[in-house]
Amino acid sequence: MKQTGSIKALLVKHEMILLWVIAVEVILFQVLGQNFLTAGNVSNIFRHSAEIGLLALVMTPVILTGGIDLSVGSLMGLCAVVFGMLVKVYGLDPLVAAGLTVLVGALGGGLNAGLVAGMGLRPLIVTLGTFSLFRGLAEALTHGSKSYSGFSDGFLALGNSDILGVPAQIWIVLVVGIVIWFLVHHTTYGRSLRAIGYGEEGARYAGLPVKRNISITYVMAGAVAGLAAVILVSRLGEARANAGMGYELLAITAVVLGGVSIFGGAGNVSGAVLGWIALAILNNGLTRISDYEILGEKVSSVARELSGLLTGLLLIAALALAICMKMLAAKRSAKQT
Amino acid sequence: MKRYSRELTVGGALVLLMISLAIFAPNFFDTQPMISRLASQMPALILALGVALVIITRQIDVSIGSQFGMCAVIAGTAAAAGVPMPLAMLCALVAGALMGAANGWLVAGLGLPSIVVTLATMVIWQEVLRLWQKGLLLSLPDGVQWFGMSQGTGQAMVIGSTLLILVLMAWAMKNLSSGRRIYATGSDAEAARLAGLAPKATTFWVFLLMGVLAGVGAALNLVQSPQIQPNSGEGLELKAIAAAVVGGIAITGGRGTLWGVLLGMMLLANVNPALTHFHQPPYWEKAIQGLVILLAVAADGIRIKKQKHLK
C-alpha cells in the first residue's frame, strides 16, 4: 500500500513540475512576446491544438497498457477524406456524416485492435503498417489530388466559433477528456489497463479480460481520431488526404511529457492534459517572440525556427526526467525499508 | 525447410512479380534500367540490413532516414570543400557513428524506449538539416559521381560493395559470437545477461553500427548523382523497416536472416516500378506498402500461434 502511495505522490509531483513549466512558459512568452496573453491568442492556442489534445487523451489508455498507436495521424487523413466524400459526394447531413466518420475511425482502430490484441502482435510494427495503409487509402480514394470544400457555415462554425467565450471544439475535448478520465481513474476497466501495462502475463493470470480491454483502447483511439478529423475539417474548411500528418508524434510527445510511462502501467490523464497544454503554449509562444537583436541576429526568426527542434529535445528531456525520478524514488523506498 | 518458410514465401512472391513483368513488360529487364534501378536501391538495402539488427535486438530506429540525410550532406559539404573523396566518405561514417552512438546511449545507457528516443532524434536531425541547409540542393564537384570512374564501373562498385556488406554481415551473424549475442539479446535479454552476454553493451553497439551503416548508405547514394538534396533520407526509415519486417525479421526479436531482408527489399522496392511498367496510376503505392507489411506481420502472428498450439 505504501508503494502505491509513494508512486501517487511521485505523479502528483510530476504534475506540479508541469504546472511550473507552464507558468514559466506563460511568464516568458508574455515578457518576450507580443500579444501573448490576450483573449484572442489564448483562444487560438486551444483552438489550434484541439485535435492534438483529443489524440493525446486517447493515446493515454493505449500507452498505459504498454502499447502505442502510430497510425492516428494517418487515420485522421483517411477519416477527413471519408467525411468530405460523405458530405460532398453523397450529400449527407454533416452530423450524420460525422457519426459515420467516427464509425470508420473505430473500424480503423478495430483493425489495429485485431492485430495487436487478437493476434498478439507488437503494436509498434502493426501501427507502423496501418500508418502507411490508412494514408495510402486516403490518397487512393482521392487519387491524391481531389479535395472537398464548400461546407455549410453551420458546420464550419464548429471549428471557428466560440461558445460561452471558449472555442466550440474545446467543449468536445472537455467531454472526451472527462469520459477518458472517468474510465481510466474510476472504473475497474481503467485499473485493468494499468495492470496490463505492469505485466500482461500477470493480468491474464489474474483473470482480467486482457484482449478485450486492450482492444477497446485501440478502437477508442480510432474513433476519436475520426472525431478529430471532423473537427480539423470544420476548422480548415477543406478535407484532403494530407490531414493530420505528423500528429501522432505531437500526441505521443504530449502524453510522455505528461508523465505517462511509455513502458505502460503508470501515469494519469491529468498529466497528459498538462503535457498537451505545455506543448501547445510552446508552439504558439515561439511564434510570438518579438524582435530582439542580439549580435545582429534577429532572435524572433530564430525562435520561430526552433519549435520543431525543441519538441524533439523536450521529448527526450521528459523521458530522461521520468527515468531519473524513478531512480530517485527507488533509492528513497530502499532507504525506507 | 520450415525454418526458412518466410524467405521462401517472399522469394516466391518476388519470382511471381518478376515472371509477370517478364510476360507483360519485358522492357523491365533491359540491362541499363535494371542496373540503374538496382544501384539506386542499394542505399535503402544497407539501411534495411542495419535496422534488421536493431529489430532483432527488440528495438526500433526510426531516425535512420534523418541520419542518412545528415551523413549525405556532411559528406557532400566536405567533398565540395575539396576534401578528397575517401576522406569525405569517412566523414559520413563518423557522423553516422556519432548519431548512432547518441541513440545507443539514450536507449541502452539510460534505458529509454527506443521508439520515443528515435522519434525525437528523427525530428532533431531533420530540423538541424533544415536550419543548416535551408533546402538547398548541394552541387558536388566532378570526380564524386561514380567515384570519378565510368558509370558502369561506378554502378558495379555500388552494387558490389553492398552485396559484400550483406555477405559479411550475414556470415558474422551466423558464425561470430557477436552475432549470436545480438540474437540472444533479442530473444531473451534477461537470459543473455545471466549468461554474461552484456545485452546493454550489445544494444549500444547495434545502434552505433546502425549509424555507421546509415553513413555507408548515404555515401553510396552520394556517388550516384552530381547533386545532393538535404531531404534525401525522408521516408527511408519506413522503407527499411518494412523490408526487414517483410523479409522475416521477427518483430518479437531474436529471429530472422539478412538474406530474407534482401528478398524483402527487392520485393517492396519493385512494387512501384512494376506499377509503372504495368501502366497503373501511382496512388495505390502507399496503401499496397502498408498492406504488405500488415500481411507479413499477420503471418508472423499465425506462426507464433501455431507454435504455441504445438507446445
Next chain:
Amino acid sequence: MKYSILSISFALLALVSCKKSEDSGKLSVGFLLKSKGNQYFVTCEKGAQAAAKDLDIDLRVDGPINADPAKQNEIVENWITDGVDVIVASCENKDSLSTALRKAKQAGIKVVTYDADAQADARLYFANQATAQGIGEKLIDSAAELTGAEGEFAIVTGTLTSANLNEWIEVIKARQAEKYPNMKLVGIRPCDDQKDKAQQEATNLLSANPNLKAIIAVCSPGVPGSAEAVKQAGKKGSVKVVGLGLPSENRAYVKEGVTQAVILWSPEDLGYLAVQAGVALAKGELAEKDAKTFTAGKLGELQVEGDSIILGKPIAFDAKNIDDYDF
C-alpha cells in the same frame, strides 16, 4: 526548486526588458511561405526582405516546417490576433487557407496572395508569376516544339496532393488534347519532392515506355532528377527534358544538353512584387479592385488583369542564357 525557477524567470525578465526594440509604428506585414525548407521560397523571401527594406516596414516571415497543412492556417490566425496590417500568402491547401484568409479580410487586413492563389473572395490581389494557363502551356509547347509535336511524353510531379501542380497538369492535358493530337501522355509519377525519387521514377518511365520522347517535370527537384535518369540511360538528346526549376539546380544538365529547357520566373521578384502590392493596398496607393496597372518599386509598371498583378512572362533558360541568372 521553486526559487530557482522564479529567479531564472526574473533574470530573463530583467535581461529582456532592457533589450526590447520599440514598437515603431511601422506597417507590419506577414509573409507566409508554403514551406520553410525549400530553396524556391527561400529565394522568394529574399525578394520580400528587399521590398521591406525599400518600404521601411516591419516584415515577419513564417511558414510550416513539416508537412502539416493546418500549420499555415494557425500562422495566419495568429497574425490576425496580432493585428498585422498586411498578409502576403502562398497557399498549400487552397480551400483551407482561404478560410483563414477570409477571416483576415474581415478583420480589415489587406490580403495578397502570391505563387499559389487562394479562392478569389479570400484576397484582394494575386501576385501572379504567370497564370496556371501560361505555365502549363509554356511547358507543353516547348515539349511539343522539341519533339516535333508527336510521340509519347510523361510527367514527373511533386506530390499528388499539391493543388497548383495539379492545376498545371490539367492545363497541360487540355492543351495537348486540343493542339497536339499526335502526342500521348503515358504516365504521371509523383517524386515526393525528392530528387533521388524523381530519378528512380524517370528511370522506370524510360524503361516502361521505350518510345518516350519527352519528360515534363512540374516540380523543381523533378528536373535534375529526370535529367540524371535520362543521362544514365544514355538517352541524352533523344529524350527531351523540360521543366520548372531554378537555373542554379539545372545549369550543368542544360549545358551538357540533357535538359533542353528550364522555365521559371524570378522568385525573388515575385516576393518583392507581392510585398509591394500589399503595402500599396495598406497605404491606399493601390485601389482594392479594378486597378489597371501597378508600379512595383524597382520592377516598374506592371499590368493588372482582373485581380491578378502579372509579374511578366516566365523566363525560359537554355544553354545560351542560363549563365545570366544567378538564382
